[in-house]
Amino acid sequence: MRRSYALLALVALVAMAAAQSATAQGASAGSSQGDSIESGLASWYGQPFHGRLTASGEVYDMEAMTAAHKTLPFGTVVRVLCLDTGANVVVRINDRGPFVAGRIIDLSAAAARVLGLDRRGLSRVSLSIVSSAAAKPPSSASGTLRVQVASFSAEPKARELAASLAGRGFQAAVEQSGAGLYRVIVPAKDRNAAGLQLERIKALGYTDAFIKSGD
Incomplete structure (x- = not known):
């Protein structure tokens, strides 16, 4: 009987250790994409760019949840956290810019409204990766006309x-x-x-x- 209790206790300890290990590994994996990668000023753009081609070749839709970034690969999904209000929005990178010193991201009109940026024009933000793109690096526009x-x-x-x-x-x-x-x-x-x-x-x-x- 004592051997049975000892065996059950050993099995329980092994199971607990495995669960703790899995939890730690999951937390480590999640932090790689949830951490802030960049902070700076965000701006937004709407008209007269609506309906024109973006740098990725897509037609710009100012009512879509998209954004322009100087270096992130097209298709990267980013969470933009407004450091002034705590509001956040998730956008997909499909354009290049902003080409103004100090600014790190240019949001669509729709994304700007979520953050209240359409009223302020500029705001301090922090960017974090939600999902990486399977696309080519942004430095190459090969294959496009x-x-x-x-x-x-x-x-x-x-x-x-x-x-x-x-x-x-x-x-x-x-x-x-x-x-x-x-x-x-x-x-x-x-x-x-x-x-x-x-x-x-x-x-x-x-x-x-x-x-x-x-x-």
């Missing part, structure tokens, strides 16, 4: 031009080539759209701009 406006050996110059084009209504982005150049590009959903974009860009004086696809 786009207009290349110019290329630079210095990244700040490329960013400056992209910001200037964004101010004129273009969804400009910067991609890095294998040769170490920084290319300013404007994505297009098809050949006709690319042709129209090219005409508009050349009319601004960028006569060396051209349409490209792939790498």
Whole structure:
């Protein structure tokens, strides 16, 4: 009888140890995607960008829960926590920006409303990853049709031009080539759209701009 009790006690101890180990492992795995990755200022954009192409090639819908980020891969799902109010919203990265110093994310109009950002314009936020994208790294826009406006050996110059084009209504982005150049590009959903974009860009004086696809 004593042996039976001892055996039962041993089994119970082993089960408890296994449960504690599983709990610890689960907590460790969860923290890898719930931790804050970046803090800074958030802004938002709506009109006149609604209906235009984003840097990912999607059509921008200001009523969708999306956002622009400078480096996170397209398709990454991010939780944005407003440090001023405690409100939070989950968005999917499908665009590039904001190209303004100090700002880390540009929210859609719908996401901005959730945080009350549509009334304030800017707010301090913290970003955390909800789920990572299975897509390519953001530095490559290969496989997409786009207009290349110019290329630079210095990244700040490329960013400056992209910001200037964004101010004129273009969804400009910067991609890095294998040769170490920084290319300013404007994505297009098809050949006709690319042709129209090219005409508009050349009319601004960028006569060396051209349409490209792939790498």
